[in-house]
Amino acid sequence: MTPFDQPDRADQHPPAGNPFAPPVDNPFAPPSSRPVAAPGAAAPSGAPAAPETSISRAPGAPFGPPAPAPAGWGAAPTPWPERQVPQPAPLPSGAPGRRGARGRLRAVWVAPLLVLAVLAGALGGALAERALDQGDRLVDAGLPVTAQPGGAARPPESVAGIAAAVLPSVVSIQVESAQGSSSGSGFVLRQDGYLLTNNHVIAAGTADGARIDVLFADGSEEPATVVGSTRDYDLAVLKVDRAGLVPLVLGVSSEVAVGDPVVAVGAPLGLEGTVTTGIISALNRPVSAGGQEGPAFINAIQTDAAINPGNSGGPLVNTAGEVIGINSAIAQPPGIPGAAPGSIGLGFAIPSDQARRTAEQLIETGAATYPIVGVLLDQSYRGEGVQVSSESQNGQQPVSPDGPAADAGIRAGDVIVTIDGRPVTEPDELIVAIRAKAPGDTVTLGVRTGDEGTREVRIVLDERTSE
Structure with a gap:
């Protein structure tokens, strides 16, 4: 209780x-509030074992050992093979020449392509000379940038x-x-x-x-x-x-x-x-x-x-x-x-x-205060609702004399089944529902006495100073 x-x-x-x-x-x-790795600490010796409903104080385990390096890691690099540059095949000799319309058309297309190739080669050489330093690295890679340098708006x-x-x-x-x-x-x-x-x-x-x-x-x-x-x-x-x-x-x-x-x-x-x-x-x-x-x-x-x-x-x-x-x-x-x-x-x-x-x-x-009803609850009760204790505990009576519950007619052994229309089935449910109120608030409890039907009881909550 x-x-x-x-x-x-x-x-x-x-x-x-x-x-x-x-x-x-x-x-x-x-002590550090900025650990390098996920902190892990054990409770001090002599600390009581946590019950089922408690949580360990250790925040986590450290990271595991690093993975082994792959085989051959650190060995001398293998030199690249000599690059073989393919040579262009020679044009066939002795091919009979053709003139006329098709020959003139071929000449019209080839000539501009040759000019473009020469210009592209010259331009590429100039750009390469300006873009490469002595270490054969690009001075400016020229990668694309975002259209919004300031970043997207959120x-x-x-x-x-x-x-x-x-x-x-x-x-x-x-x-x-x-x-x-x-x-x-x-x-x-x-x-x-x-x-x-x-x-x-x-x-x-x-x-x-x-x-x-x-x-x-x-x-x-x-x-x-x-x-x-x-x-x-x-x-x-x-x-x-x-x-x-x-x-x-x-x-x-x-x-x-x-x-x-x-x-x-x-x-x-x-x-x-x-x-x-x-x-x-x-x-x-x-x-x-x-x-x-x-x-x-x-x-x-x-x-x-x-x-x-x-x-x-x-x-x-x-x-x-x-x-x-x-x-x-x-x-x-x-x-x-x-x-x-x-x-x-x-x-x-x-x-x-x-x-x-x-x-x-x-x-x-x-300091803070919290509201009270003025009853003791029986933790061993397993029936419907939450039962008011039928016996005193540590010198405290089941229903506090002149308390809110006593003034409302609640008696020892009564069963509280609802608070403000919401069913309650565990003592903690009723306690937190009351603690969520303020002293002086009015709550409506559904109360059953013995085999009698459920009656509604309005209670004005009293006040007690919190610890």
């Missing part, structure tokens, strides 16, 4: 078979146009701490130096003696401080001492649809300025991602754009270049615990509507 208000970290791991993995960044990557809505507009505002983030190093992505939120990224990207940077460095698209670097962060929503706001930055616009994620084209930008495996494309492949995907510090619950946008370790915190943008999601997690094939699958076409982003609300709170107060 898991508390619905503030889930217990030890009990909130996704159920077996859940393909959603934790955040995509490698906390043990080498429409703003093309991938190239979107990339050109977005890349200058995307940053790479490097964290150094006593526990090791980690890296990720982020983007400019305000022109006065505020940046947005994932909490798991900079979590180690909040420790004493840790350092966070931000690498900009122009190659410059700035140290950053943490303005505020929330583990529950996996978001963090950073501040650098720089003005005049170009922010990205936060779009309206509630207006996107499955099939919309999207572009992901970030630094996967430390490769800054990487652009990948795809579509929105699903909406409202319940994702429980996180590490040892505890899970984050995301009502995620799913995309098939290639996302790899290091993309976390980077933007997922639409064709207008507006941010509609913050890339945060990738799925892992079941049965491969601890493996680093890389991109398998199942990436997840925090919707921009949620990111906007949380970022505003972090900038204004340094």
Whole structure:
């Protein structure tokens, strides 16, 4: 059983078979944010084995050994054979001459051809003398050039146009701490130096003696401080001492649809300025991602754009270049615990509507809040819907006294089957659907008590400060 208000970290791991993995960044990557080859690093000794729903922190394996040189490579070259120039055959002698009309016609055609041949030979000799230097190499090869020396124009809505507009505002983030190093992505939120990224990207940077460095698209670097962060929503706001930055616009994620084209930008495996494309492949995907510090619950946008370790915190943008999601997690094939699958076409982003609300709170107060219903959910229940626990857990009652659920008449053991008309079958589905709301919002739950029919219950969500 898991508390619905503030889930217990030890009990909130996704159920077996859940393909959603934790955040995509490698906390043990080498310090350099610009590796020569694909980085590969193992987790430090003593790190706990990742469960089925976790992703390995190693971003990839190094390239294999070079292929062997072909046989005979490096041997002395074989000289070319002497060129044999064929000699022209002599014209036959003694041929009887012919005069008349056909002879005159042949003379008319041959004479101009002879003149042209002489002129072509003279011109070719002059050109060759001017075009060749003493090394028998062309001074000017004279190859054709494009009719548009400035390059073809790219429409703003093309991938190239979107990339050109977005890349200058995307940053790479490097964290150094006593526990090791980690890296990720982020983007400019305000022109006065505020940046947005994932909490798991900079979590180690909040420790004493840790350092966070931000690498900009122009190659410059700035140290950053943490303005505020929330583990529950996996978001963090950073501040650098720089003005005049170009922010990205936060779009309206509630207006996107499955099939919309999207572009992901970030630094996967430390490769800054990487652009990948795809579509929105699903909406409202319940994702429980996180590490040892505890899970984050995301009502995620799913995309098939290639996302790899290091993309976390980077933007997922639409064709207008507006941010509609913050890339945060990738799925892992079941049965491969601890493996680093890389991109398998199942990436997840925090919707921009949620990111906007949380970022505003972090900038204004340094902390964020999330909505609560006031019930504990039974994780062992396997029937239809999601069941409210029938017993107390760790001293917390199944239904919080004077909480929103209690005021609405929900009792211990009740089964919640829908939220705002949408069916729910797993506890995580209900949790992320509630977390996607704001405190003070009203939701309608479909609730069943015992053998009674389903009734609709309207609940005004309460508020709790996030960790």
